[in-house]
Amino acid sequence: MISGANIAVVTGGGHGIGRALCRRLHRDGVKVVVADLDLRSAESVAAEIGCTAIRVDVADESDITALVERVENENGNIDLFISNAGVGFGDADDSAASARGGMHDIEDRWEACWQVNVMAHVYAARALVPRMINRGGGYLVNVASAAGLLAQIGDAAYTVTKHAAVGFAESLAITHGDAGIRVSVVCPQAVATRMIGIEDDSDSMEGGFGGNEVDGILSADEVADCVVNGVAAGRFLILPHPQVSDYVQRKAADHDRWIGGMRKFRRRLATR
Ligand SMILES: NC(=O)c1ccc[n+]([C@@H]2O[C@H](COP(=O)([O-])OP(=O)(O)OC[C@H]3O[C@@H](n4cnc5c(N)ncnc54)[C@H](O)[C@@H]3O)[C@@H](O)[C@H]2O)c1
Numbered sequence: 001m002i003s004g005a006n007i008a009v010v011t012g013g014g015h016g017i018g019r020a021l022c023r024r025l026h027r028d029g030v031k032v033v034v035a036d037l038d039l040r041s042a043e044s045v046a047a048e049i050g051c052t053a054i055r056v057d058v059a060d061e062s063d064i065t066a067l068v069e070r071v072e073n074e075n076g077n078i079d080l081f082i083s084n085a086g087v088g089f090g091d092a093d094d095s096a097a098s099a100r101g102g103m104h105d106i107e108d109r110w111e112a113c114w115q116v117n118v119m120a121h122v123y124a125a126r127a128l129v130p131r132m133i134n135r136g137g138g139y140l141v142n143v144a145s146a147a148g149l150l151a152q153i154g155d156a157a158y159t160v161t162k163h164a165a166v167g168f169a170e171s172l173a174i175t176h177g178d179a180g181i182r183v184s185v186v187c188p189q190a191v192a193t194r195m196i197g198i199e200d201d202s203d204s205m206e207g208g209f210g211g212n213e214v215d216g217i218l219s220a221d222e223v224a225d226c227v228v229n230g231v232a233a234g235r236f237l238i239l240p241h242p243q244v245s246d247y248v249q250r251k252a253a254d255h256d257r258w259i260g261g262m263r264k265f266r267r268r269l270a271t272r
Contacts, residue, residue, distance in 0.1 A: 005079040009033045011058050012085030014041030016193030020220035058085045058120035068127040083124050084143040087116045088158035096156035109157045117161035137180025142169045146189045146244045153266050188240040190217040215243050
């Protein structure tokens with residue numbers, strides 16, 4: 001783990017990748033705070049690893065400010081803050097611009113994705129960066145997605161907001177790196193969680209509603225291990241699926257060819 005990391009907060013820690021991160025950090029001797037909108041699941045993870053659970057809606061800046069204040073008052077300085085909570089709803093009616101979600105119904109998926117996938121990272125940095133700079137440093141990990149470097153076929157709002165999350169992590173690292181703020185951004189492809197329709201605790205690596213057609217699916221535990229190793233190495237870009245690095249290079253080398261390839265892939269998915 002990162003040297004001197006005693007206290008970590010994980011948002012979205014009640015399920016999936018966040019829960020696996022809480023368990024892994026706990027095994028590494030870090031005192032973890034499990035923060036989630038779903039208090040019951042956060043409490044169940046906290047009971048398992050003997051730590052604190054706090055209900056937080058990361059889309060609400062006052063919730064994040066209160067979370068940071070409470071943890072620092074009750075537990076001590078936050079060394080590592082993992083903004084992991086994320087949402088995706090899918091395009092409705094085969095339209096990249098649809099307001100409603102296709103996979104999960106919501107009136108304005110753009111607003112929800114913007115708040116949870118992007119602004120939550122901004123709110124965490126706003127609350128923590130000044131505190132961390134005052135005490136000589138700290139670590140922020142933002143969980144984005146390979147969709148933030150490439151694209152998620154069938155979910156424009158997710159793609160756009162995950163690109164923004166990657167851009168914000170880059171800005172944080174560039175602006176505050178000299179002041180001791182370390183930043184990593186995590187960009188996995190498919191992971192076996194509820195996000196791709198796989199039930200919690202099912203241990204299933206199959207099925208769900210897609211996203212796992214490329215390069216296979218990782219377990220949440222495998223992703224948590226990658227994150228911890230990447231953070232220990234102080235790596236900015238953490239790619240649990242290493243192939244993503246090649247795709248990014250191919251996209252940068254010939255954007256038109258990349259769009260053509262993605263259209264072909266979309267047609268293939270549509271015939272299934
Ligand atoms: N599963 C994948 O295939 C995959 C791939 C790439 C990136 N990701 C990203 O990984 C992160 C974790 O997702 P996951 O796959 O574990 O999904 P998940 O649905 O299993 O877990 C997401 C967690 O975030 C919490 N959450 C949602 N909205 C919240 C809010 N407003 N405030 C606080 N908590 C909230 C949920 O209650 C849940 O515990 C997300 O940012 C997601 O976009 C997932």
